[in-house]
Amino acid sequence: MDPYKVLGVTPQTSDDDVKRAYRELARKYHPDNYINNPLADLAETRMKEINEAYDMIMNERSGKTAGASQQGSAGSYGSYGSQQGAYSGPNASVYSQVRQAVNQGNLGLAESLLQRVSTRDAEWFYLMGTVYYRKGWYDEAGRAYTQACQMDPNNAEYRTALNNLNLSGGYGGYRPMAQASMCDCCVQMACLNCCMNACCGGGC
Structure with missing residues (x-):
């Protein structure tokens, strides 16, 4: 397997661009996108290839051995139920x-x-x-x-x-507002009240 071909990059591609290519492919073939989909198995296989390719490239660039790369890639990400x-x-x-x-x-x-x-x-x-x-x-x-x-x-x-x-x-x-404490709400209300007073006092 040529990891560069899997990610659609070259050995001259910068680390940031390699990460960008990996991120785009990972989003495309993420298992969450294929729940109850007949293409789920194919997507999972593709995701494993993408993970292995990314690990191989980054390990190679950081000076790690191929064996360490392969060991790190074993059991790559699949669906949560897999x-x-x-x-x-x-x-x-x-x-x-x-x-x-x-x-x-x-x-x-x-x-x-x-x-x-x-x-x-x-x-x-x-x-x-x-x-x-x-x-x-x-x-x-x-x-x-x-x-x-x-x-x-x-x-x-x-x-x-x-x-x-x-x-x-x-x-x-994003966290829902329900997670905010009463203290946070009071502070926000106090700030809003001050703004309103300042605005009204200024004649707007």
């Missing part, structure tokens, strides 16, 4: 239900199931990060993915999820 059998810990059944709920778009159920789990291992943080990501809470997703990677640094699924989030520039995502 690796349900990979986890065999005490909470495997619950985590399987969480992945299914996420794939079905039932984030409320997924989060509720996770909150019932007392032992928060790497898989827990990864799945919670996925729930946050689907909600658009990218800061929280980044922290959860980072924790998962720290707890299980050899898990390619966790690492790729974090890489995809970083590449997409997702940090600072």
